[in-house]
Amino acid sequence: MDESQSTLPADWYVDPARYHQERSTIFGREWLWFASLEQLPTPNSYFASEYAGYPLMVVRGSDGELRGFHNVCRHRAGPLVDEGVGVCGNLVCRYHGWAYGWDGALRSARDFDGEIDTDEYSLFAVAVQVWRGQVFVNLDCSAVPLLDDLSALFREVEEFPVEAMRLANASHHDLACNWKTYADNYLEGYHIPMMHPELNREFDAKQYRVDTGDRYCRHSAPARAGEATDGRWLFRWPNLAINIYGDAMNIEVIVPTGPQTCRVLYNHFFIDPEHQNVSGVLRLSDVVMEQDRAMVEVVQRNLAAGRYRQGRLSPRHENGLAQFQDLVRQAANRDSSVGDDSSVSNGR
Ligand code: FES
Numbered sequence: 001m002d003e004s005q006s007t008l009p010a011d012w013y014v015d016p017a018r019y020h021q022e023r024s025t026i027f028g029r030e031w032l033w034f035a036s037l038e039q040l041p042t043p044n045s046y047f048a049s050e051y052a053g054y055p056l057m058v059v060r061g062s063d064g065e066l067r068g069f070h071n072v073c074r075h076r077a078g079p080l081v082d083e084g085v086g087v088c089g090n091l092v093c094r095y096h097g098w099a100y101g102w103d104g105a106l107r108s109a110r111d112f113d114g115e116i117d118t119d120e121y122s123l124f125a126v127a128v129q130v131w132r133g134q135v136f137v138n139l140d141c142s143a144v145p146l147l148d149d150l151s152a153l154f155r156e157v158e159e160f161p162v163e164a165m166r167l168a169n170a171s172h173h174d175l176a177c178n179w180k181t182y183a184d185n186y187l188e189g190y191h192i193p194m195m196h197p198e199l200n201r202e203f204d205a206k207q208y209r210v211d212t213g214d215r216y217c218r219h220s221a222p223a224r225a226g227e228a229t230d231g232r233w234l235f236r237w238p239n240l241a242i243n244i245y246g247d248a249m250n251i252e253v254i255v256p257t258g259p260q261t262c263r264v265l266y267n268h269f270f271i272d273p274e275h276q277n278v279s280g281v282l283r284l285s286d287v288v289m290e291q292d293r294a295m296v297e298v299v300q301r302n303l304a305a306g307r308y309r310q311g312r313l314s315p316r317h318e319n320g321l322a323q324f325q326d327l328v329r330q331a332a333n334r335d336s337s338v339g340d341d342s343s344v345s346n347g348r
């Protein structure tokens with residue numbers, strides 16, 4: 001069987017060693033959507049969350065600058081801030097009180113009385129860059145700049161008023177499946193007539209198509225009579241989906257949380273949340289999520305069960321998966337030690 005038409009082997013969705021390799025060869029070196037700028041509104045604000053097992057934070061320093069760090073103290077690995085959004089006077093480790101500046105430099109090591117060289121213990125830095133109000137991080141501080149690396153994707157949404165949209169709702173769904181099981185499902189419309197009656201009523205699924213570009217793909221389907229679909233559904237390797245319409249968008253992010261678990265983040269933005277049908281949009285997206293969840297969690301158990309080893313991709317419907325799975329294979333051939341090197345770079 002031609003490799004481009006066969007699926008990834010089932011154990012790639014199950015094996016803990018594979019998961020740990022992907023943490024460094026994929027999530028340790030790609031640009032990852034992290035937060036909306038709205039979640040870092042003022043000096044001294046931070047946003048912290050765990051990403052493929054890496055506890056990360058982006059802070060807006062007292063100088064107004066955005067910087068990113070691993071949320072891990074250099075003393076004995078305590079946390080600096082709690083997960084989520086917050087504001088704090090300074091960055092003091094919760095465990096024994098080492099204090100860091102907003103630039104990540106160690107300012108004081110409590111009761112060490114000058115016995116260590118503070119210059120050697122800055123927080124581990126991560127790269128932070130912003131695209132139209134959306135904050136991305138990269139654990140590899142020497143990565144190609146965000147706007148270059150994702151240029152093909154960003155061109156797709158050029159005409160949409162992304163920065164005029166307000167974050168109306170951020171939620172997440174924890175799923176009992178590998179991150180790729182969920183991504184595979186997102187990447188095809190083949191299942192829509194079988195699983196999503198609500199979507200199937202709006203779109204002509206027979207004409208659903210997926211076009212691939214530079215590490216991204218665009219889904220489209222003509223609306224059935226009377227329905228408006230002035231939008232784009234885009235997926236960018238490795239884990240970012242942007243579903244965008246004239247006046248609303250959902251940034252959907254698939255965050256690995258373990259070999260056989262993931263968390264899907266939903267970030268719904270609207271031009272005018274006061275007057276748009278926010279609750280209707282959220283309700284439909286939750287209905288669709290639960291339909292997908294029911295399937296992907298069974299698929300995950302079946303992949304883990306041991307009889308099924310490898311399947312076949314539809315050239316007509318699953319070209320988006322073929323591209324995605326090919327990128328997964330390419331990443332698997334990378335040296336997994338390299339992605340972690342950036343995490344030992346100095347915080348300044
Ligand atoms: S672990 Fe941070 S001060 Fe000890």
Ligand SMILES: [Fe+2]
Nearest residue numbers: 185191196292
């Ligand atoms: Fe679906």
